[in-house]
Amino acid sequence: MIVGERKPFDEIKEMVQDHKKIMILGCGTCVAVCMAGGEKEVELLAAQMRLAAKLDGKNVEVMEDTVTRQCDREYIEPILEKARECDAVISMACGVGVQLLSDLIEEIPVYPALNTRFIGTNEVEGVWLERCMMCGDCVLGKTGGICPIAMCAKGLVNGPCGGTNKGKCEVSNEKDCAWTLIYRRLEKQGKLDNIREIFPPKKYGLHVNPIRQVNEAYLHAEMEEHHG
């Protein structure tokens, strides 16, 4: 899932200081699970906004809503009318949600309430860990299901650096050395030969921002249906 973290209140407050009628729109998927931008967090931010407005002697109307997924047009469309009645929207979605919403209500500014951080997994309650860098050239089949691009600070694909330290990383004792994890897992699987070969340099040419993916078979079938 996409993991986000709410921005400090003062930063959010400053972004919307010139607006009088504000909608705070949550997202019910990834950022709700990571406790950053779901319904509960919308409620909390709305309360903070109302309180701050009162303390500042400002008359600000704050509306709340949460959709299932802000990265999906069909979920956003039902709230667009309501959003257009406001003079600003604070999106509590990831950066994708913020952008799609902004694309759909161009004339009204959309402000991000979160910093979108990574895609990862829930380690233990309240702790999330980055697990994939979306490099577009997956090596997990060779590395025992542990990603050296995401899990090694340096993204090394040919083994550990000299900073590896009793299973931890030179960057921090709180980070595991990805290559110790990979080695140990492949050892258990009897598959160490997987990593004895030299991995070639990553193909960054696969990742030219923004990447667009096209399903040719689908487009072709659609076209045939229309013309047939």
Place this chain on the structure above:
Amino acid sequence: MAKQSFKKALDSGKFVVTAEVGPPKGTNIEEMLHHIDLLKDRVDGINTTDNQSSVMRISSLAVCRLVREKGGEPILQMTCRDRNRMALESDLLAANVLGINNVLCLTGDYISVGDHVDAKPVFDLDSVQLIQVVRMMEQGKDLGGNDLDGPVKFCCGAIVTPEADPIEPQLLKFEKKIKAGIEFVQTQAIYDIDNFKKFMQYARKFDVKILAGIVLLTGAGMAKYMNANVPGIFVPQNLIGELASAPKGEALKTGIAIAGRMIKQLKDEEICDGVHIMAIGREGLVPDILTAAGL
């Protein structure tokens, strides 16, 4: 001493000695030039570090050229931290045309351990791939598959950490470096010669020259600090005791004696092919270490 190339020294079968200079942070190079003068005739090669410990300094390439101009034999340290593959290849070409024919390929410390914590870490290539690039460019091709108008030629090396914990993944990478085509290895600092002998028993299987890393101990405090904070360095208790029991103000002298003694043992017992001396800020003491070692 450096009247022959580093490569020739390696091939001659003699006990090879390299040292390093750390480029300064700033344009005042007076002290560094003095260090180069002290070292150039007493060692077979002078490494120039590449933004060592992720601290921004004069580029290693420029300092290599200064070593060359002073009549020394430079060994260019290249990390993968600050340059993408194009910049690395471009600097390899630059090195060769500036008369620098030795390169040491390293991963590089992570950005956050240094003095530019918000810089973008590059690591486009890793050390193994960088070695491959050197060998590829010697065949007249770059990493994009294009022809070079004039190939490069390097004596190419890498590092290994014989005390890494765990050691197995480290050795797996070491073997990849050998497969990629290195001619020499400069190790991370070693202090326990018995442990190092075990490593050498393993490393002797490969056709590569091994220079043991010698880091000058300046006192018991430094030794304890390294044990606690530097991955892959292990100073045994007896050496810490020896430094601690040195008379007041004599710890550094003891450190020099320890380094000299270790080098002498490595040479006399033919444990490895040479040493790489890292005096870390005390480069001026390297001649004393060499004298203590009988070199």
